[in-house]
Amino acid sequence: MTFQDARGAERMQDAILRHLGYTIGKDASHATLHDWRLALSYAVRDRIVDSWFASTRAAYEAGAKRVYYLSMEFLIGRLLGDALVNLRADAEAKAAIEGLGLSFDAVLHDEPDAALGNGGLGRLAACFLESLSTLACPAMGYGIRYEHGLFRQSFEQGRQVEDPETWLQQRHAWEFERPETLYRIGFGGHVTEGDDGRMVWTPSEAVLAEAYDTPVVGWQAGWTNTLRLWGARAVDPLDLHRFNHGDYVGAAAPEMLARSISRVLYPDDTTEAGKELRLKQEYFFTAASLHDILRRFDSEHSDITALPDKVAIQLNDTHPAIAGPELLRLLHDERGLPFEQALDIARRVLNYTNHTLLPEALEKWPVDLMSRLLPRHMMLIERIDADHAAAYPARETHAVSDGHVNMGALSFIMANRVNGVSALHTGLMKQTVFEDLHALHPNRIVNQTNGVTPRRWLHACNPRLSSIITGAIGEGWVGDLDQLAGFEAHLGDAGLLDAVAAAKRANKVALSNWVSETHGVSLDPDAMFDVQIKRIHEYKRQHLNILEAVALWQAIRANPEAGWTPRVKIFGGKAAPGYVFAKKIIHLINDVAAVLNADPVTSPFLKVVFLPNYNVTLAERLIPASDLSEQISTAGKEASGTGNMKFALNGALTVGTLDGANVEIRDHVGPENFFLFGMTAEEVMARRAIPDHAAQAIAADPRLAAALDAIHDGAFSTGEPDRFHDITGNLRGPDYFLVCSDFTDYWRAQREVDAAYRDTADWTRRAALNTARSGWFSSDRTIRGYMADIWGASPVARPG
Numbered sequence: 001m002t003f004q005d006a007r008g009a010e011r012m013q014d015a016i017l018r019h020l021g022y023t024i025g026k027d028a029s030h031a032t033l034h035d036w037r038l039a040l041s042y043a044v045r046d047r048i049v050d051s052w053f054a055s056t057r058a059a060y061e062a063g064a065k066r067v068y069y070l071s072m073e074f075l076i077g078r079l080l081g082d083a084l085v086n087l088r089a090d091a092e093a094k095a096a097i098e099g100l101g102l103s104f105d106a107v108l109h110d111e112p113d114a115a116l117g118n119g120g121l122g123r124l125a126a127c128f129l130e131s132l133s134t135l136a137c138p139a140m141g142y143g144i145r146y147e148h149g150l151f152r153q154s155f156e157q158g159r160q161v162e163d164p165e166t167w168l169q170q171r172h173a174w175e176f177e178r179p180e181t182l183y184r185i186g187f188g189g190h191v192t193e194g195d196d197g198r199m200v201w202t203p204s205e206a207v208l209a210e211a212y213d214t215p216v217v218g219w220q221a222g223w224t225n226t227l228r229l230w231g232a233r234a235v236d237p238l239d240l241h242r243f244n245h246g247d248y249v250g251a252a253a254p255e256m257l258a259r260s261i262s263r264v265l266y267p268d269d270t271t272e273a274g275k276e277l278r279l280k281q282e283y284f285f286t287a288a289s290l291h292d293i294l295r296r297f298d299s300e301h302s303d304i305t306a307l308p309d310k311v312a313i314q315l316n317d318t319h320p321a322i323a324g325p326e327l328l329r330l331l332h333d334e335r336g337l338p339f340e341q342a343l344d345i346a347r348r349v350l351n352y353t354n355h356t357l358l359p360e361a362l363e364k365w366p367v368d369l370m371s372r373l374l375p376r377h378m379m380l381i382e383r384i385d386a387d388h389a390a391a392y393p394a395r396e397t398h399a400v401s402d403g404h405v406n407m408g409a410l411s412f413i414m415a416n417r418v419n420g421v422s423a424l425h426t427g428l429m430k431q432t433v434f435e436d437l438h439a440l441h442p443n444r445i446v447n448q449t450n451g452v453t454p455r456r457w458l459h460a461c462n463p464r465l466s467s468i469i470t471g472a473i474g475e476g477w478v479g480d481l482d483q484l485a486g487f488e489a490h491l492g493d494a495g496l497l498d499a500v501a502a503a504k505r506a507n508k509v510a511l512s513n514w515v516s517e518t519h520g521v522s523l524d525p526d527a528m529f530d531v532q533i534k535r536i537h538e539y540k541r542q543h544l545n546i547l548e549a550v551a552l553w554q555a556i557r558a559n560p561e562a563g564w565t566p567r568v569k570i571f572g573g574k575a576a577p578g579y580v581f582a583k584k585i586i587h588l589i590n591d592v593a594a595v596l597n598a599d600p601v602t603s604p605f606l607k608v609v610f611l612p613n614y615n616v617t618l619a620e621r622l623i624p625a626s627d628l629s630e631q632i633s634t635a636g637k638e639a640s641g642t643g644n645m646k647f648a649l650n651g652a653l654t655v656g657t658l659d660g661a662n663v664e665i666r667d668h669v670g671p672e673n674f675f676l677f678g679m680t681a682e683e684v685m686a687r688r689a690i691p692d693h694a695a696q697a698i699a700a701d702p703r704l705a706a707a708l709d710a711i712h713d714g715a716f717s718t719g720e721p722d723r724f725h726d727i728t729g730n731l732r733g734p735d736y737f738l739v740c741s742d743f744t745d746y747w748r749a750q751r752e753v754d755a756a757y758r759d760t761a762d763w764t765r766r767a768a769l770n771t772a773r774s775g776w777f778s779s780d781r782t783i784r785g786y787m788a789d790i791w792g793a794s795p796v797a798r799p800g
């Protein structure tokens with residue numbers, strides 16, 4: 001430790017002890033691990049606040065354009081480790097904590113993982129916030145402060161069990177409650193015409209949106225933006241009349257009802273559950289955010305027509321799409337701008353990111369529900385739609401049709417720019433869902449390939465590899481990932497490659513120890529760690545992976561002496577509670593794991609582990625320890641993926657299809673360092689037109705047939721042979737996601753992976769090339785693209 005570090009540790013220790021006493025009210029002799037973690041978090045937060053105030057002042061003084069990122073999900077995970085790294089205070093915090101006789105690791109791992117999102121879409125929002133701060137772009141994220149984030153997953157006899165996530169049971173050290181920032185959000189009621197001809201919406205019910213702010217610090221604390229999450233509460237918290245009449249439950253009902261709006265995060269893919277509550281959530285946070293945005297604008301500017309010069313709003317998917325009609329309502333009904341002018345302003349402010357082409361995931365709201373809950377908005381939507389259709393009669397492009405509001409079309413019509421999230425996805429958007437709208441507005445769709453923040457997803461989660469890179473090229477790469485390219489020139493150095501291999505092995509040992517301690521499964525760190533972690537979905541094809549495991553198990557049993565490459569297949573991911581088929585896939589993987597891991601002949605070569613409760617924290621553990629990244633979605637279905645980028649950055653090789661950002665990853669890392677298999681998006685469409693494609697594929701591949709037979713005949717479900725007939729029936733029948741048709745080529749690619757892994761030195765070289773060539777996948781690059789092509793926003797000179 002340097003002299004500065006020692007001084008820093010001393011100061012940090014003072015701050016921790018001060019917060020332990022004066023903020024938490026505990027004496028050091030009685031403090032629990034939890035108290036110490038909070039005390040450290042408050043000490044760290046103090047430093048962020050300094051940067052936060054300076055940034056806010058600088059943005060204000062520069063009169064800068066603000067970027068607002070509206071997202072139903074922010075999958076932020078733990079914040080302490082990330083904050084320490086960005087403040088460059090991790091070494092002194094470690095010394096301070098250890099000086100107090102505590103384990104630094106234990107303190108970091110005491111923090112609950114804030115799972116306010118389902119998967120990639122929410123994690124993208126979190127990476128974007130960090131990059132916006134790193135780039136000193138004045139910005140704010142807006143979302144919902146879910147009391148219970150995504151459910152906590154466990155397994156009972158192989159089945160997924162869901163429990164509410166309780167991250168807020170403990171004090172959330174990072175947020176500032178803003179009870180003075182309150183907005184009244186209405187629902188229902190009726191619309192009348194006022195004397196001046198203006199339409200007046202009188203809601204029949206209302207709730208309050210209360211702000212909670214979390215500062216998001218950028219790299220080296222150069223800039224700090226805000227994540228503002230809204231909590232719902234009742235306008236009148238207690239019905240005193242009922243209370244005084246002894247109806248204590250009834251008296252609290254308004255509060256319960258209001259709070260339900262920010263109670264849970266709905267898992268996506270589940271279309272039925274709580275439709276109305278979900279729409280309420282969407283309007284609740286969008287309306288509160290727009291009120292807040294206009295209030296801030298008013299405090300700095302007087303001419304509302306300047307709004308598009310000072311404000312850019314990004315809609316992360318269609319969940320906040322009601323922003324279009326709401327902004328129109330605020331400008332036209334409430335501020336009295338002529339309709340056309342209000343529409344023009346709204347359209348120049350709003351932008352929309354599309355995240356999926358899956359028809360079942362594109363939001364459509366029944367007109368009667370929308371009319372009941374948001375009557376004025378429904379009128380405005382109809383007018384927007386009619387005006388647009390009248391202006392562009394050449395194509396049928398209705399946002400309202402068949403009794404539903406198509407939120408994708410509405411967002412498109414109301415947006416300045418519409419973006420896809422990978423080159424392939426953006427191309428497909430133009431050819432499929434938005435074909436007609438794109439023909440009318442050929443410059444509106446742009447591409448911004450997703451990225452991930454290298455601070456969390458390499459520097460912080462993989463300190464061993466990070467310090468090797470820094471040793472070779474200096475530490476500039478952390479804030480400027482293009483510099484990672486310079487690492488390639490060092491890969492001729494055998495000593496450096498040995499260090500890269502040793503870092504990977506140490507990461508694998510750490511993971512193995514953790515898996516053994518927490519899940520009782522022992523893993524061989526010299527085996528290939530083959531990892532598929534992501535939401536469980538048929539299009540992501542975890543069932544293709546487990547089918548290959550079954551076929552491999554059969555092949556090893558048939559010929560145990562054939563020199564197999566030892567492999568551990570690791571799975572992680574949650575299935576939406578209402579998605580029965582995905583839950584079956586989880587059950588199948590767990591059942592296959594039980595049989596394979598107990599097989600004395602095959603288990604030295606093949607093990608399967610499904611780690612429960614996949615979240616950001618688990619991803620941070622697994623990715624640095626991975627050799628092989630499974631990115632095997634049906635081509636055309638994965639909009640981008642970001643897990644794929646995290647793996648490549650951490651030196652895993654990918655086995656994958658030409659889907660989403662895999663295409664661009666392969667271009668960057670070089671086709672020789674990527675195991676490609678499967679049909680292209682075009683071939684997928686052609687293949688689907690063949691009525692018995694699955695049967696043909698099965699007939700042509702005895703391995704596939706035998707693996708399906710084993711599952712069908714109950715080899716993994718003794719006592720209940722038909723347990724997985726839904727799966728085998730689907731794969732032998734419609735097989736919409738073409739698992740069977742891609743199986744044979746997947747098997748081939750996997751055996752190439754086996755052979756490649758046996759050449760240890762060459763594998764390490766290729767892994768290191770994946771790292772060196774993945775700099776483009778930084779979310780800093782993505783955010784620069786949004787700033788230039790979508791928002792027209794510029795960085796502000798960093799304060800101090």
Ligand SMILES: *Cc1c(COP(=O)(O)O)cnc(C)c1O
Pocket residue numbers: 075118119120121123533534535614615616617619640641642643644646
């Ligand atoms: C990165 C990430 C995802 C997205 O993974 P994909 O493989 O792109 O679907 C989902 N969940 C968590 C926790 C992540 O960190």
